[in-house]
Amino acid sequence: MRRRFLDLLACPDCGADLAVAEARVEADEDDLVEGELACEGCGRRFPVRRRVPVFVDESQYADSFGWQWQRYAQLQRDSYNGTSIVRNTILKRSGWTPGHLAGKLLVECGCGSGNDTEVLADLAGTVVSFDLTEAVFAFDEDLLRRENVLVLRADILRIPLKRARFDVVYCHRVIMHTPDPPASFASMAPLVAPGGEFFLHSYSTDWKSLANYKYAWRPLTKHLPHTVVYRILRVVGWPLYLLHAALHRLAFLRRLNRVVIPFEYHGRSLHKAGTTLSFRERYEYSFLITFDALTPTFDNPSSAETLQGWFEDAGFVDVEVRARNPVIVLGHRPADVELAPRAAETAPPPEKPARS
Ligand SMILES: C[S@@+](CC[C@H](N)C(=O)[O-])C[C@H]1O[C@@H](n2cnc3c(N)ncnc32)[C@H](O)[C@@H]1O
Numbered sequence: 628m629r630r631r632f633l634d635l636l637a638c639p640d641c642g643a644d645l646a647v648a649e650a651r652v653e654a655d656e657d658d659l660v661e662g663e664l665a666c667e668g669c670g671r672r673f674p675v676r677r678r679v680p681v682f683v684d685e686s687q688y689a690d691s692f693g694w695q696w697q698r699y700a701q702l703q704r705d706s707y708n709g710t711s712i713v714r715n716t717i718l719k720r721s722g723w724t725p726g727h728l729a730g731k732l733l734v735e736c737g738c739g740s741g742n743d744t745e746v747l748a749d750l751a752g753t754v755v756s757f758d759l760t761e762a763v764f765a766f767d768e769d770l771l772r773r774e775n776v777l778v779l780r781a782d783i784l785r786i787p788l789k790r791a792r793f794d795v796v797y798c799h800r801v802i803m804h805t806p807d808p809p810a811s812f813a814s815m816a817p818l819v820a821p822g823g824e825f826f827l828h829s830y831s832t833d834w835k836s837l838a839n840y841k842y843a844w845r846p847l848t849k850h851l852p853h854t855v856v857y858r859i860l861r862v863v864g865w866p867l868y869l870l871h872a873a874l875h876r877l878a879f880l881r882r883l884n885r886v887v888i889p890f891e892y893h894g895r896s897l898h899k900a901g902t903t904l905s906f907r908e909r910y911e912y913s914f915l916i917t918f919d920a921l922t923p924t925f926d927n928p929s930s931a932e933t934l935q936g937w938f939e940d941a942g943f944v945d946v947e948v949r950a951r952n953p954v955i956v957l958g959h960r961p962a963d964v965e966l967a968p969r970a971a972e973t974a975p976p977p978e979k980p981a982r983s
């Protein structure tokens with residue numbers, strides 16, 4: 628991590644500033660690779676591993692994500708599969724022009740292994756991305772080294788960042804996988820600076836979204852160890868994929884297939900997007916998305932109206948529902964608003980531990 632990013636960090640326990648307590652490996656005087664940060668308020672220490680400050684040491688309910696992103700770190704990356712699927716999805720869903728994020732400070736909440744991050748790092752001025760799981764250690768090394776990227780292992784419910792500093796808060800394909808989506812929203816919203824914006828995606832309660840094989844199977848698969856689901860999919864995957872591929876020509880059956888066949892099929896869309904992935908890799912890409920659909924502990928979809936209500940109740944203006952399936956909502960923080968400090972910041976800081 629670049630030392631100048633310390634200015635953005637705050638202790639998740641007490642809200643105080645953090646400082647470098649120990650630098651074991653540095654690539655240069657600005658770039659800390661291995662070491663430790665310490666809170667200047669409560670004294671708690673946080674390791675830095677492979678440039679990533681670590682604020683949580685277990686994935687809690689999200690183990691399956693950590694596991695999948697370690698195994699499939701690259702397949703969905705535009706830079707790996709030769710498409711612009713991620714870039715186009717971000718721009719289409721947000722409505723942003725490619726220049727919209729230029730020079731801005733963006734925080735990405737729930738980044739996985741960085742599929743979106745690499746695109747955001749090209750579009751925005753600076754990107755701070757975090758995830759609850761060890762997926763952050765599957766980031767591309769070059770991305771972690773970039774001057775405008777900071778990656779953290781942290782929890783949406785205890786975000787180790789200063790409030791009201793970010794021009795853009797970005798949360799894509801994450802909030803429904805948290806145990807309490809309204810609490811996750813309430814934790815992210817204060818990060819938005821006056822005049823800034825918040826992009827939020829959620830799976831929808833729309834019937835078209837719920838009419839999906841995963842909601843029939845998840846009551847079983849979410850309780851199975853993810854390694855068991857993986858092994859079952861390894862057995863049934865190819866036949867189901869080939870069945871999908873054969874039926875894909877019959878356009879009128881496609882919606883029904885998505886309900887009935889418990890496996891994803893992205894072979895055709897990847898082909899159309901000009902992918903360089905082989906036939907087998909296109910199968911693996913579809914395998915990953917199936918695994919990602921069946922294994923998460925939580926999949927709590929919301930309606931567009933619910934998300935819109937959260938934004939409005941939190942004082943956002945120009946709240947726009949850009950899509951309903953999935954739900955995409957964008958809201959803006961008025962430029963002249965002042966946020967109340969969080970509880971821990973109003974209390975006097977605990978006494979600093981004596982330094983030896
Ligand atoms: C479906 S993945 C999406 C990853 C990435 N945003 C993307 O679109 O490729 C959901 C991610 O949310 C992360 N996540 C779930 N709960 C979280 C939490 N409380 N704090 C931070 N990340 C969380 C998971 O670890 C997982 O990587």
Ligand SMILES: [Zn+2]
Nearest residue numbers: 638641666669
């Ligand atoms: Zn502290």
